[in-house]
Amino acid sequence: MSVDAPMTVAYDRSNVFARILRGELPCKKVHEDEFSLAFHDIAPLAPVHVLVIPKGEYVSQADFGAKAPPEMIVGFWRAVSKVAHDLGLDPEGYRIVANHGPNGGQLVFHFHVHIFGGRTMSHAMGSMPKPDDAG
Ligand code: AMP
Secondary structure (H helix, E strand, O other): OOOOOOOOOOOOOOOHHHHHHOOOOOOOEEEEOOOEEEEEOOOOOOOEEEEEEEOOOOOOHHHHHHHOOHHHHHHHHHHHHHHHHHOOOOOOOOEEEOOOHHHHOOOOOOOOEEEEEOOOOOOOOOOOOOOOOOO
16 A cells, blocks of 8 residues: 655754764664664653654654655564563563654654653543653
């Protein structure tokens, strides 16, 4: 299935994750492969809060789905699963979130997936976990 490129903002190469990918800013890396980089969020909202980003200029989830080559899409999502597994989150479970655009609360316009784990998340959908959210 081909998907038309969505209407979206242009990719800004000065965004913070682009700078991390170029090595201009540090990160607490947990995983890297040819498709992805994963690192700890600078302001964690859960005991485990890791971001996984693709190695490419994709503004959002929709942009990634429309423009990334299939091997990149597969490699990226496998990396998300591997990171969660390697962090020991599989037995207890975890939450993944991708914020999309202003209404989704996206702040950094380089596609990324949040992995939250280490405690029970609130069941409420539509919100990011809160730091004191005990479920
Ligand atoms: P979002 O609202 O989905 O765009 O979330 C962006 C996330 O990036 C937030 O959770 C920030 O805490 C995180 N963040 C911003 N700058 C950095 C950085 N330099 N290193 C790690 N995480 C960052």
